[in-house]
Amino acid sequence: MSTNPSSAASFDAGALESSSEAAVTTGGLWSDVWRRFRRNPIALAGFCVVFFLALMALFADFIANDKPYYLEYRNKTYFPIFRSYIVGAKLGHWPAELLNVDFKKLEGAKAIFPPIPYRPTNINLLEPLEPPSAKHWFGTDKLGRDIMAGMIHGSRISLSIGFIAVGIAVIIGVILGAIAGYFGSWVDLVISRLFEVMLSIPTFFLLITIAALLPPSIYLTMLIIGATSWVGIARFTRNEFLRIRNLDYVTSAIALGVTDRKVMFKHILPNALAPVIVSVVLGIAGAILVESALSFLGIGVPAELVTWGSILHEASTTTFAWWLAVFPGFAIFITVLAYYLVGEGLREVLDPRLRGLR
Amino acid sequence: MGAYLLQRTLLMVPTFIGITLIGFLIMRLAPGDPAELRAAGGLGAAAGGGISVEKRGSVDEAMAQWRAQYGLDKPLHVQYAVWMKNLLTLSFGESFKDNQSVWGKIVERLPVTVKLNFWSILVVYLVAIPLGIYSATHPNSFADQATTLAAFVLFAVPLVWAATMAIVFICGGDFYYLFPPGGLESLDFSDNWSIWKKITDHAWHLFLPVVLLSYDGFAGLSRYMRASMLEVLRQDYVQVARAKGLQEKIVIYKHVLRNSLIPQVTLFASILPGLIGGSIIIETVFSIPGLGQLGFESVLARDYPTVMALFTVSAVLTLIGILISDILLSVVDPRIVFGRRLQ
Numbered sequence: 001m002s003t004n005p006s007s008a009a010s011f012d013a014g015a016l017e018s019s020s021e022a023a024v025t026t027g028g029l030w031s032d033v034w035r036r037f038r039r040n041p042i043a044l045a046g047f048c049v050v051f052f053l054a055l056m057a058l059f060a061d062f063i064a065n066d067k068p069y070y071l072e073y074r075n076k077t078y079f080p081i082f083r084s085y086i087v088g089a090k091l092g093h094w095p096a097e098l099l100n101v102d103f104k105k106l107e108g109a110k111a112i113f114p115p116i117p118y119r120p121t122n123i124n125l126l127e128p129l130e131p132p133s134a135k136h137w138f139g140t141d142k143l144g145r146d147i148m149a150g151m152i153h154g155s156r157i158s159l160s161i162g163f164i165a166v167g168i169a170v171i172i173g174v175i176l177g178a179i180a181g182y183f184g185s186w187v188d189l190v191i192s193r194l195f196e197v198m199l200s201i202p203t204f205f206l207l208i209t210i211a212a213l214l215p216p217s218i219y220l221t222m223l224i225i226g227a228t229s230w231v232g233i234a235r236f237t238r239n240e241f242l243r244i245r246n247l248d249y250v251t252s253a254i255a256l257g258v259t260d261r262k263v264m265f266k267h268i269l270p271n272a273l274a275p276v277i278v279s280v281v282l283g284i285a286g287a288i289l290v291e292s293a294l295s296f297l298g299i300g301v302p303a304e305l306v307t308w309g310s311i312l313h314e315a316s317t318t319t320f321a322w323w324l325a326v327f328p329g330f331a332i333f334i335t336v337l338a339y340y341l342v343g344e345g346l347r348e349v350l351d352p353r354l355r356g357l358r
Numbered sequence: 359m360g361a362y363l364l365q366r367t368l369l370m371v372p373t374f375i376g377i378t379l380i381g382f383l384i385m386r387l388a389p390g391d392p393a394e395l396r397a398a399g400g401l402g403a404a405a406g407g408g409i410s411v412e413k414r415g416s417v418d419e420a421m422a423q424w425r426a427q428y429g430l431d432k433p434l435h436v437q438y439a440v441w442m443k444n445l446l447t448l449s450f451g452e453s454f455k456d457n458q459s460v461w462g463k464i465v466e467r468l469p470v471t472v473k474l475n476f477w478s479i480l481v482v483y484l485v486a487i488p489l490g491i492y493s494a495t496h497p498n499s500f501a502d503q504a505t506t507l508a509a510f511v512l513f514a515v516p517l518v519w520a521a522t523m524a525i526v527f528i529c530g531g532d533f534y535y536l537f538p539p540g541g542l543e544s545l546d547f548s549d550n551w552s553i554w555k556k557i558t559d560h561a562w563h564l565f566l567p568v569v570l571l572s573y574d575g576f577a578g579l580s581r582y583m584r585a586s587m588l589e590v591l592r593q594d595y596v597q598v599a600r601a602k603g604l605q606e607k608i609v610i611y612k613h614v615l616r617n618s619l620i621p622q623v624t625l626f627a628s629i630l631p632g633l634i635g636g637s638i639i640i641e642t643v644f645s646i647p648g649l650g651q652l653g654f655e656s657v658l659a660r661d662y663p664t665v666m667a668l669f670t671v672s673a674v675l676t677l678i679g680i681l682i683s684d685i686l687l688s689v690v691d692p693r694i695v696f697g698r699r700l701q
Binding site for chain 2 (some may be wrong): 044102171193196197199200201202203205206208209210212213214215285289292293296297299309311314315316319320321322326328329330332333336337340344
């Protein structure tokens with residue numbers, strides 16, 4: 001490690017519990033990272049888009065829903081969207097007069113609807129393939145489902161696919177990479193062969209094979225994407241472990257009799273994380289792209305589920321309905337671009353070789 | 359060189375076995391039974407709706423017979439051993455779908471995919487390298503920043519979106535008819551056409567698939583090219599070359615370019631798997647009868663022998679790609695001696 005204060009800070013983040021004095025002066029690696037990250041307006045814009053998408057996914061029910069926020073009906077007031085959560089959690093039930101009703105057709109009711117008063121599951125066969133209008137901002141598909149509602153709820157799928165698939169990849173990759181880099185010798189040789197196998201495998205073909213053979217399920221898709229995309233993370237982790245393993249503080253930890261597992265995950269891992277973080281963020285973008293490709297090919301996710309990729313799939317067969325192609329594809333594009341920008345910004349902040357260049 | 363090639367090829371054997379083993383296990387351990395699927399396909403026509411108990415018995419018998427014919431009743435390790443043994447004689451067995459030789463199917467479609475990918479790789483390098491050189495020699499100029507931004511944006515464009523937009527807006531449909539919506543040649547293609555007409559017809563059909571397959575490759579590669587060129591430009595020997603009064607053109611094209619091309623050669627191996635994945639999407643969208651389309655159809659039909667064969671072929675292609683890029687590396691970089699690069 002050099003005398004550069006910022007790399008000293010990253011050193012401290014790993015050995016935090018033992019050397020508290022240096023940590024006090026710098027405030028730790030992550031606040032340093034955040035301070036540098038904020039200075040890059042493009043990366044920050046990407047971060048804002050990701051944040052906005054996360055909010056959209058979280059509050060999808062409040063943005064696009066066929067139930068009103070607030071309903072006054074037969075002299076009683078209701079909050080149907082909130083109620084649907086209570087009913088969903090089996091803590092309550094719908095009042096008899098509201099059970100299985102179309103809230104838009106209740107007579108004499110006063111209601112405040114969300115900006116998009118549809119759910120992606122609302123089929124309306126009277127309005128198939130409508131072009132964008134004031135009623136349906138992004139048009140409808142061949143079953144008359146509102147595309148905007150489908151896209152807002154679809155953001156939940158793309159977000160959770162990204163995070164869970166990459167979460168799985170991180171767990172596999174970090175553990176394998178840590179073992180290979182820490183133990184070295186024949187363990188490294190065997191695990192590195194496995195990396196080579198995974199690198200030469202036609203991953204996308206493997207992916208569609210598994211996805212097509214297993215029953216369509218969003219959770220299985222996440223698992224498959226995670227299980228086929230860990231190699232990059234594993235190699236980064238291995239290389240970092242190889243480097244850090246020979247540092248003095250690790251040798252002294254081993255000399256003190258700290259167990260292998262504790263040295264690996266408590267002392268080395270925090271210092272090895274920086275380059276891994278970048279590949280995690282880029283991996284999320286990759287997982288979203290892969291999911292959209294799978295839905296586009298019509299495998300992996302159940303047919304009734306509306307995802308950004310599944311709308312594109314319909315567009316490729318219904319070529320006059322340009323709105324089916326333009327909007328969901330743009331959503332995937334913006335999401336992926338935002339993650340790339342965040343990843344690139346993090347790389348500039350975390351890569352010690354790039355530090356101080358800007 | 360011969361010893362090195364032999365060593366490398368031997369090292370590929372465990373990798374190859376690993377790849378085929380993974381593919382094999384996934385195919386066989388996944389739920390769903392090709393015999394069942396086949397029986398269901400045949401029954402749909404014969405029995406219509408429901409099926410009686412007696413008939414069910416005869417169906418089970420037929421299924422067992424069919425399984426025995428394809429060796430699906432044996433234990434997994436025996437099946438794998440049989441598959442491996444057949445592979446040594448370049449036999450991939452017969453397709454479950456139409457009982458045709460899988461090898462024949464692949465040979466028939468391989469040229470199409472190779473053609474598509476050959477042009478794509480060519481486009482990737484022909485676009486990326488000049489762009490990268492320009493960006494690196496004019497760092498932080500407007501054009502450099504514009505290409506950086508464009509590359510970044512292109513890199514984020516999902517292939518499925520680009521393909522769909524092309525189909526919707528410029529391939530017939532309700533908008534423009536600039537390019538054909540699919541196939542490799544016009545419907546009225548005939549051998550009597552002049553050579554020029556044949557070539558333009560082919561080019562017209564190949565244009566969109568090649569552009570779509572290559573755009574994210576050249577977006578990525580041009581960035582790598584720029585970075586590696588900037589790295590070389592910082593070296594002392596470049597300063598020496600300039601100090602002794604060499605023309606800038608000679609410094610760039612004779613001294614810098616050669617060394618900054620080295621990393622691009624290794625990238626050749628890493629864009630290959632991406633192209634294979636992209637071929638599946640592009641060939642399916644544009645109905646191009648290549649290996650990607652065959653792969654997708656075979657996966658959907660649970661045609662194990664064909665899927666395994668394609669899996670093997672693309673793995674071999676990737677391994678060969680890695681080998682070629684390693685050999686090329688030693689050609690462009692004399693500092694690398696054969697055999698020394700092994701780990």
